[in-house]
Amino acid sequence: MATPLLFNPHTYDPTHFDPETRRLLRATVDWFEDRGKRRLIEDYRTRAWLGDFLAFAAKERLFATFLTPASAATDEDQRWDTARIAALNEILGFYGLDYWYAWQVTILGLGPVWQSDNAAARTRAADLLSEGEVFAFGLSEKAHGADIYSTDMLLEPQADGGFRASGSKYYIGNGNAAGLVSVFGRRTDVEGPDGYVFFAADSRHPAYHLVKNVVDSSKFVSEFRLEGYPVAPEDVLHTGRAAFDAALNTVNVGKFNLCTASIGICEHAMYEAVTHAHNRILYGRPVTAFPHVRRELAEAYVRLVGMKLFSDRAVDYFRSAGPEDRRYLLFNPMTKMKVTTEGEKVIDLMWDVIAAKGFEKDNYFSQAAIEIRGLPKLEGTVHVNLALILKFMRNHLLDPIDVPAVPTRLDAADDDFLFRQGPARGLGSVRFHDWRPAYDAYAEVPNVARFREQADALCEFVTTVAPDEEQSRDLDFLLSVGQLFALVVHGQLILEQARLTDLDESVLDELFSVLVRDFSGHCVELHGKDSATEQQQRWALGAVRRPVVDEERSAQVWSRVEALSGAYEMSL
16 A cells, blocks of 8 residues: 555654654644544634643643744743644644634744844743744734834834833734734834834733624634833834834744644545545446546645645744745745645545535535635735745746755754744845756656646747736736746745655646646736737747656555545544
């Protein structure tokens, strides 16, 4: 039997981590499994607050161990380790996005603190984590969204060097329970970027007013209001441009978590979908005997494998980042934008197969179908992240440099650079290694070779028919180009991780047959854009390719999908 590529709670044993990480991950899985599917779904349906889970996390010191960087640690197991954070994201996504969300916004709330030089605030945060508290990130506002240039959280200077803060924040997870809320605002006496302030607030303070939960969910996505909230000098985390940078760099850290949460959701849903389809008899045959069903489930499977390969490899670049290596700034919005939208496709493909079963209240799938939609829309929309990705296109495709290869990073090290990323600018100067060798290593795999033709064609597009100055202001057109570039980067990291993990080439070939079709579809879309020139239209049609068909390869991949039937079912 082929080696499983998906997370299975029944067999999960993360031996690649240190003993305490391994224990905590397994303990988290066991807590959910002991709780059972019926209780999991009922809590989701009744919008129950996550008190029991947070009590478990506090008892096990889960958040304190995983989210305290070494610089603030009180024991040897505490560190900020992106690899194990990603593993926990996947587990929490597998059981329910509400659990992941409380953890995710705690990560966001901690970002400005761990980037701060305020020793008192750092100590306070470490103590709160040890006590099992959660955190919140007070950035967004109802009128402005995440437009931090326009914040209406106003701080009036006081004689003691502190401030009085007044204003409201909106879409703030954990705002009902956070022991510390990192709040972004601006001084009333200083204009422009020099007036920005990040400060620490306590949701239990009398001047902190919880307005409501703005969503109908166990996720407490709050609106809160401060009225003359006293901000002492020791509560100030950042001022001026550093506060602005802390906001963006925190999102850099937090948005990465979206990809592995999406993976966990898709994995749980896939076990249910394949098991249902394979055991349902229609017209005297199992549903999975129909060719279109096999195609859809196989495509969902290889897309999910691609999500995992890309995300696992992106972890390595995050952990190896530094002032001279900022390649993670491309791979990060890729995980947020590309991996999460792939997750939507995976769920849609399976839902087309199981149809009405996907609505049933006693299944995980019905909540997966809802929750998977949220991840592409958090921490910046798909469009915002596509536009960000475009800033790297020319350097990545056309101007590589020689840099040491990044190894697999599963070592028990602290990823301290994430809290000293520096100024949030200069993206156009980020340089990359050559993307071609990753493709060259699999030149004999038919659909990798076919996709490589399309990647080379994109280089030709950039050098010969790139958007002119006027067309560069047409964001609708540029986003189509961004989708093509994103596919090349997606394929690159998939291939790098495939080489590191010795992935079965039948799975890789089937996955790239899907990517060839995706690239061709975006070419047709670009061809139809209003502002596309005749030369660009010709290029677009010329870059369309048909995947290489191989029935034996498809049968091998189908055997992997078929093996998922009955492989996991959560106990009631």
